[in-house]
Amino acid sequence: MAENFNSLNIPKGEELLPIGTVVTLEFVEQAVMIYGRKQEQANNDKIWDYVACPYPQGHISNDTNVFFDHSQISEVVHQGLITDGEIAFRRELKKLI
Template identity: 50%
Template sequence: MKIKFLLILTFMAFTLLGCSQSANDEPNKQEEVKEEILDKTKLLPIGTVVKLTKVDKSVMIYGYNQIQLSTNKQYDYIGVPYPEGNISPDYNVFFNRNMIEDVLHNGYVTDEDKKIREEADREENTY
């Protein structure tokens, strides 16, 4: 009975050690991704949370190539305060890629998303 208990205990210990090792590997993957997403020549995915220069609050991107009606100017991105989200149109944040100081979280990426971002980048380059 003691041998079974020791075997089970040993198995659980190795399982837990394996979990902690894979969790420790994760930050390295994040750093690799972060290097890639800081390319300001390409648009970031929807859902990306960024820190902007001269803005205290983090912002989550939810659209590309948007026109601000009050100024009739086009911006690379439209976002909302993070973590609050959409409060009202008065809280929308219009900004260009050169205002991005840091990427705090990369949004969800799919093949469809990549295609839309590439099209939006091409559209931006025609102006």
Template identity: 45%
Template sequence: MKILRTKNKGKLVFIFLLVLLLIGCTNAKENSSEKERLDKSKPLPIGTVVKLKQMKKSVMIYGYNQIQVSTGKQYDYIAVPYPEGNISPDYNVFFNRNFIEKVMYEGYDSEEGKKLRKKVESNMKDN
């Protein structure tokens, strides 16, 4: 009986170490993708949910290079409160990339979206 218990302990230790290794690999991947998402020089995909500095509510990006009519000022992004979405034009949030504190969720990314963001990125560099 003692032999069986020793073999089982060895298997359990092996499985435990394997699980720890896999969890560590998953966390490393998440951390590196988080760093990629926080590159503020590159535009974020439409649908991305971000936390902005000095705001409690998260917002969802739905446009680039928008001009706020009331001020005539151009901003990198326009967004709506998340999860409510579009309530009315009074709730639109205009902000520049340097105001992003954290990316909560990255929006859908397609080839068409990547092409648009490359154009937007070159406009951001020019400004």
């Protein structure tokens, strides 16, 4: 039971994560910070769940953008801010997709 209290795990859940969330991915060694959701990559018609930049450096150039889907997240290191506005935005985004 004590290990449950000491757990630092942040579940990724099923919902899109908020802007500012820092995650690790299956295919990138460095952690990345989400700065966009439901994004289209240039020269690619696919709509990705997220676009992120290297953490802690931030957005360096378009060459360092990382596009990925929710299923590719290995671990949530830090969850971004969740406000009433964030919750309302997610609800509207769900209607569109």
